[in-house]
Amino acid sequence: MHSRRRFLGHVALACASGALLPGVRLLAGDAADAGDARLVVVLLRGGLDGLHALIPYADPGWARLRGALAPDGSAGSAMHRLDGTWALHSSLAYSAQLYAAGQLLPVTAVAPPYWGRSHFDAQDCVENGTDRPHGAQQGWLNRCISALAGQRAVVAAAVMPLMTRGAAHVDTWSPPLPTQIDPVLLQRLGVLYAKDKRLDPVFRSALAQAESGASGSANDALVRGDARLVQSLRAVGGFLARAGGPRIAFVEDDGWDTHANEGPILTRKLGELDAGLRAARESLGDAWARSIVIVVSEFGRTAAINGTLGTDHGSGGAAFLAGGAVKGGRVGGDFAGLASNALYEGRDVRATTDLRSVFKGVLAEHLKMSEGTLDARVFPDSARTKPIDGLVAKKSA
Amino acid sequence: MSKQINQAASACNRFGLGARPGELAKITDARGWLAEQLRDDIDSPPRGLPSSGAYLLREAKFVRERRDDKAAGDPKSTFRASFAGDLRDESLARWRIAVEGTHGFHERLVRFWSNHFAVSVDKRAAALYAMPLEREAIRPHATDRFGDLLLAVETHPAMLRYLDNAQSVGPDSMVAERAQRRQERTGKGRRSGLNENLAREVLELHTLGANGGYRQEDVIELARAITGWGLPLPRDLVDGPAPVDTGFAFHPLAHEPGTRGLLGRRYAQPGMEQGRAILADLAMHPRTAAHVSAKMARHFVSDVPDPALVAHMTRTWLAHEGDIGAVCRAMIDSDTAWNADAVKLKSPQDFVVSALRAVGTTIDPLRLTQYAALLERLGEPELKPRSPAGFPDQDSAWLEGDAIWKRLQIAVALAGHVGGDAEDALRAGEALGPRLDEETSEAMHRAGSPSQALATLFASPAFQWRA
Numbered sequence: 001m002h003s004r005r006r007f008l009g010h011v012a013l014a015c016a017s018g019a020l021l022p023g024v025r026l027l028a029g030d031a032a033d034a035g036d037a038r039l040v041v042v043l044l045r046g047g048l049d050g051l052h053a054l055i056p057y058a059d060p061g062w063a064r065l066r067g068a069l070a071p072d073g074s075a076g077s078a079m080h081r082l083d084g085t086w087a088l089h090s091s092l093a094y095s096a097q098l099y100a101a102g103q104l105l106p107v108t109a110v111a112p113p114y115w116g117r118s119h120f121d122a123q124d125c126v127e128n129g130t131d132r133p134h135g136a137q138q139g140w141l142n143r144c145i146s147a148l149a150g151q152r153a154v155v156a157a158a159v160m161p162l163m164t165r166g167a168a169h170v171d172t173w174s175p176p177l178p179t180q181i182d183p184v185l186l187q188r189l190g191v192l193y194a195k196d197k198r199l200d201p202v203f204r205s206a207l208a209q210a211e212s213g214a215s216g217s218a219n220d221a222l223v224r225g226d227a228r229l230v231q232s233l234r235a236v237g238g239f240l241a242r243a244g245g246p247r248i249a250f251v252e253d254d255g256w257d258t259h260a261n262e263g264p265i266l267t268r269k270l271g272e273l274d275a276g277l278r279a280a281r282e283s284l285g286d287a288w289a290r291s292i293v294i295v296v297s298e299f300g301r302t303a304a305i306n307g308t309l310g311t312d313h314g315s316g317g318a319a320f321l322a323g324g325a326v327k328g329g330r331v332g333g334d335f336a337g338l339a340s341n342a343l344y345e346g347r348d349v350r351a352t353t354d355l356r357s358v359f360k361g362v363l364a365e366h367l368k369m370s371e372g373t374l375d376a377r378v379f380p381d382s383a384r385t386k387p388i389d390g391l392v393a394k395k396s397a
Numbered sequence: 398m399s400k401q402i403n404q405a406a407s408a409c410n411r412f413g414l415g416a417r418p419g420e421l422a423k424i425t426d427a428r429g430w431l432a433e434q435l436r437d438d439i440d441s442p443p444r445g446l447p448s449s450g451a452y453l454l455r456e457a458k459f460v461r462e463r464r465d466d467k468a469a470g471d472p473k474s475t476f477r478a479s480f481a482g483d484l485r486d487e488s489l490a491r492w493r494i495a496v497e498g499t500h501g502f503h504e505r506l507v508r509f510w511s512n513h514f515a516v517s518v519d520k521r522a523a524a525l526y527a528m529p530l531e532r533e534a535i536r537p538h539a540t541d542r543f544g545d546l547l548l549a550v551e552t553h554p555a556m557l558r559y560l561d562n563a564q565s566v567g568p569d570s571m572v573a574e575r576a577q578r579r580q581e582r583t584g585k586g587r588r589s590g591l592n593e594n595l596a597r598e599v600l601e602l603h604t605l606g607a608n609g610g611y612r613q614e615d616v617i618e619l620a621r622a623i624t625g626w627g628l629p630l631p632r633d634l635v636d637g638p639a640p641v642d643t644g645f646a647f648h649p650l651a652h653e654p655g656t657r658g659l660l661g662r663r664y665a666q667p668g669m670e671q672g673r674a675i676l677a678d679l680a681m682h683p684r685t686a687a688h689v690s691a692k693m694a695r696h697f698v699s700d701v702p703d704p705a706l707v708a709h710m711t712r713t714w715l716a717h718e719g720d721i722g723a724v725c726r727a728m729i730d731s732d733t734a735w736n737a738d739a740v741k742l743k744s745p746q747d748f749v750v751s752a753l754r755a756v757g758t759t760i761d762p763l764r765l766t767q768y769a770a771l772l773e774r775l776g777e778p779e780l781k782p783r784s785p786a787g788f789p790d791q792d793s794a795w796l797e798g799d800a801i802w803k804r805l806q807i808a809v810a811l812a813g814h815v816g817g818d819a820e821d822a823l824r825a826g827e828a829l830g831p832r833l834d835e836e837t838s839e840a841m842h843r844a845g846s847p848s849q850a851l852a853t854l855f856a857s858p859a860f861q862w863r864a
Contacts, residue, residue: 012505045783045784046508117613118596118601118607119784119786120595120601120607120784120786121607133607157776157799160793160794160796160800165793171799172591172800173799185809185844185849185852185853185856186805188840188843188844188853189805189840189853189856189857191836191840192836192837192840192857192858192859193858195834195836195858196858196859198792198796199796199858199861200858201799202796202801203858206799206801206802206805207802209799209802254521254783254784255783257784259561259594260561260564260592260684261558305592306590306591306592307564307565307566307568307573307589307590307591307592308561308565308589308590308592310561310592312592312593312594313597345613370504
């Protein structure tokens with residue numbers, strides 16, 4: 001099974017590059033090497049409590065710091081044990097199956113290069129791809145798309161988030177209004193917008209997107225009543241599965257800032273994440289074998305629960321890589337443990353891996369981007385932040 | 398005359414929520430029209446809605462009844478169903494003031510503060526109190542001293558619940574000690590302790606700003622200082638003599654004892670006075686003055702406001718005890734604020750409100766859920782920002798392809814909703830005054846139906862700007 005998947009991936013890659021003319025291939029630069037790979041980045045805004053999702057159950061500190069969060073079923077027998085140290089939260093059942101199939105790689109103790117505890121600065125840092133908040137006005141994923149000349153991307157959001165803001169064009173998608181617009185009215189508006197320098201490009205891109213009928217299967221999702229994260233992942237999976245469609249997507253979700261009574265909240269939210277991964281798997285179809293979904297958050301939370309059965313803003317958190325192209329079935333990252341002297345400032349999981357190292361590792365091996373492009377362009381001045389090797393399953397022996 | 402009508406158009410569109418039919422012609426002195434709306438008796442709060450205290454009492458009774466129903470195996474009603482009518486009434490009142498009112502500048506200011514002190518109805522415990530926060534804490538102080546506004550907001554049940562302070566307990570307080578003893582003795586009950594959520598956002602968002610020079614220790618010290626700031630206890634509401642006109646209670650037994658140190662100052666005040674003194678100092682901190690002045694200038698004038706304008710507003714703040722009216726006068730008296738290039742894209746909320754104002758409609762209660770759905774689609778659901786930072790206030794946030802496409806769809810939908818004949822439709826264009834360019838006006842005249850004419854207006858580039 002494993003070797004068969006690799007074999008299929010190999011064939012698909014060969015077909016994709018064979019379809020390109022030699023000249024185009026030269027011009028396309030990194031794009032030709034990226035081949036048919038798919039990448040979805042998911043940002044969970046608010047600060048996912050990494051210790052609640054990816055549980056270091058064997059660490060003696062865990063029961064001491066987290067004991068009171070156990071009774072809602074997130075711990076004890078209901079959790080999904082991965083190895084002698086780690087377990088997934090009970091809501092992450094499908095994720096545990098992916099892990100068993102070698103298609104999920106949880107990474108512990110990650111954070112952006114930012115040690116403050118502000119949501120907005122930390123998210124800004126995750127999205128702008130520099131070593132500090134407000135270090136760039138564009139998102140790193142946009143710079144990544146620019147570098148992969150010829151690649152297309154889609155973001156599931158009503159308004160463009162920083163992550164995908166920048167010079168490269170990115171389509172936005174959200175559940176559409178049922179109203180149709182009369183083509184005559186559109187023509188008339190086209191004339192008016194042509195005279196407004198700032199709005200005209202936006203108008204024209206909206207028009208082009210509407211004409212290409214990018215609204216897809218959104219209504220099916222609405223009927224099913226799925227959470228936003230699940231709808232979004234299903235939709236972008238559908239776009240990425242299409243021949244000639246976008247190959248890179250960004251999905252965001254919120255509601256992860258769990259200061260109080262987080263047990264039941266995270267049981268629901270982690271369930272949404274789990275269902276979202278399943279939805280992506282289903283809508284990507286055969287393309288799943290060539291896909292990586294990276295799930296990250298702006299920071300982890302305090303190691304100890306606070307006075308209100310929640311956790312406050314912290315540092316090191318958890319990330320998840322899922323997909324057929326992931327070399328999973330193991331837990332990545334360096335965990336310093338939960339002993340008091342191991343915690344950052346005595347309160348947070350110590351972040352030992354820069355999130356950019358994870359992103360760079362995936363971009364280098366999965367999208368075949370060069371070290372120079374990653375160090376200087378996508379993540380400016382980041383040469384000292386090395387990509388993590390071996391995140392991606394080798395396609396050939 | 399042409400200068401007068403130009404300034405009137407800016408007063409209504411740049412500083413207000415858009416003009417209603419005939420409104421522009423009445424404004425002979427644009428600056429005076431704006432200044433008039435900074436008077437502290439100008440606000441006309443919606444009438445006939447319950448106070449937060451009254452809501453809390455009903456909520457406490459509801460929780461108790463449901464517990465009894467459950468015990469009897471007969472749960473009758475959900476919270477949402479029980480209070481849906483109240484939420485609708487609150488929303489209706491808010492839409493009526495925005496669409497039918499005559500003080501657009503004042504309302505923009507009220508909405509600016511509601512977004513500055515953002516509370517999301519997404520958090521269930523705070524949902525019922527988000528709109529009362531605007532009525533009870535923001536409206537009475539919208540042009541008042543900032544310190545008074547700040548205190549009113551931070552002691553409102555919406556904020557205390559949204560940012561979890563209602564549950565925060567001083568680690569060395571009587572309440573915490575008792576809880577610990579009880580737990581040790583019986584193994585039952587919850588631990589209780591500090592929650593720093595409100596304290597952090599007070600510093601980061603409400604006062605000093607993200608780069609305001611405070612540290613983690615300051616956050617914790619402020620969190621300690623405001624322990625005990627909470628809501629009346631349900632048993633006091635239902636059984637006791639507690640007055641039900643306020644949603645705030647200070648609980649001395651939950652307050653962390655001792656002196657606090659914040660930003661280099663010591664606060665030895667007892668009880669509630671301690672937090673009150675800190676907020677008063679924060680309100681007059683130069684960083685707060687600069688942070689909030691810049692945010693106001695960005696909201697009303699330009700995404701990149703003239704630093705001289707912000708500096709002038711900041712100085713006015715510090716010289717006038719944080720008087721918001723004085724800071725606003727400094728803004729509208731400056732020439733920069735009236736520059737032709739001071740244009741901003743309307744937020745989705747202002748886009749919908751200004752469209753309804755332009756046709757001079759009154760709010761049809763049956764349309765409320767549709768309007769709410771439109772705002773949700775446009776990415777600015779009513780009082781439901783995705784974080785305590787509120788909705789973004791820069792053009793770029795509302796300028797992307799999919800968002801503009803939704804505006805076009807919603808322009809068509811709104812034009813369909815409001816109806817009217819061709820004359821009504823063409824008159825709506827007058828709301829823009831001289832900002833309605835000839836081409837747009839012509840396109841409206843050429844439209845195939847009144848509804849198409851209106852859709853053309855609402856979807857036109859000219860209508861997207863606060864110019």
